[in-house]
Amino acid sequence: MLKRLLLLCSVVWMISLMSSVCLAKEAGGINMPDTLAAGKDTLVLNGVGVRTKFFIKAYAGGLYLKKKSSDAHAIMSADEPMAIRLHITSSMITSDKMKDATLEGFENSTNGNLTPYKKQIDTFIAVFADSIKNNDRYDMIYIPGEGTKVYKNGSLKSTAQGLDFKKVLFGIWIGDKLADGNLKKVKSDMLGK
Numbered sequence: 001m002l003k004r005l006l007l008l009c010s011v012v013w014m015i016s017l018m019s020s021v022c023l024a025k026e027a028g029g030i031n032m033p034d035t036l037a038a039g040k041d042t043l044v045l046n047g048v049g050v051r052t053k054f055f056i057k058a059y060a061g062g063l064y065l066k067k068k069s070s071d072a073h074a075i076m077s078a079d080e081p082m083a084i085r086l087h088i089t090s091s092m093i094t095s096d097k098m099k100d101a102t103l104e105g106f107e108n109s110t111n112g113n114l115t116p117y118k119k120q121i122d123t124f125i126a127v128f129a130d131s132i133k134n135n136d137r138y139d140m141i142y143i144p145g146e147g148t149k150v151y152k153n154g155s156l157k158s159t160a161q162g163l164d165f166k167k168v169l170f171g172i173w174i175g176d177k178l179a180d181g182n183l184k185k186v187k188s189d190m191l192g193k
Contacts, residue, residue, distance in 0.1 A: 030060040030087045038081035039143045041066060049189030050089070057089045061173060063190035070191045072174040076167045083141040084173060084190075091134045098128040102172070104179055109171030117168055120160035124150060124169065127157045142166040 025032050025048050032048045043064035051058045064083040069075055075082065106114060106121050114121060127138070127150045139151040147161040148169060160169075168175075174187050 025062075030089060032060060032062040032085065032087070036062075036064040036083050036085065036139065036141070038064070038083055038141045039146070041081040043081060043083055044068060047190045047192035049186035051183065051186050056092050058093055059089055060087045061085065061186055061190060062087075063174065068192060070193055072176075072187070072191060075174060075191075076170050079144050079163050081141070081143050082166075082170070083139055084170065085140075086138040088132055088134055088136045088138075093132050093134075095128050095130065095132050098132055099125050101179070102128065105172030106168060108177040108179055109168045109175045111177065117165055120162065120165040123158050123160050124148075124165075127152060140169060142170075 025034070025045055032045055034045050036043045036045070043066060046063040046065045046068050048060055048062040050060050062085045063075075064085065065075065066080055066082070102125055103121070106117070110117060130152070137151075137153050139154075140148055141151070142148045144163070147159045148166050149156060150158045150160070171177075173183065174190055178184055178187060
């Protein structure tokens with residue numbers, strides 16, 4: 001009887017362990033959660049990629065949607081809740097480097113036409129003014145009618161209004177014009193390809 005009870009406990013423990021492992025996807029040493037809250041909605045992890053620069057893993061980036069999709073244009077155009085999580089994986093990432101890289105991403109995403117988005121871009125980039133540490137998390141959560149809310153480690157830092165801004169923001173990672181070849185791999189991974 002005791003052997004059966006121990007066997008049953010072992011099986012239950014293994015199942016619970018396997019379930020918890022399946023609730024996250026690992027990338028670059030970071031476990032991305034399977035879901036993320038966006039207001040009243042629960043988003044599912046569409047895909048996760050690792051951004052490297054000069055052989056340094058800078059961050060793991062996860063794309064969260066209401067329903068999985070590999071269509072970048074449809075995702076960027078959709079006026080529905082969605083999110084991108086960036087989980088910093090290197091102490092080499094500084095505030096200045098993050099600001100510069102993000103601005104370059106906006107330049108690519110807008111084909112150099114930053115003027116219509118200047119106010120939102122300035123608001124967004126200001127989030128990186130504080131020092132950045134390894135394991136910091138940035139959640140960029142778009143909610144229709146509210147805008148793109150940016151959280152650092154769970155604390156709301158800013159909100160940028162407009163669907164058009166969300167399009168150019170998400171275009172940094174899943175748009176047509178990306179900063180370099182590594183971002184193409186991140187894009188492919190975020191789109192679940």
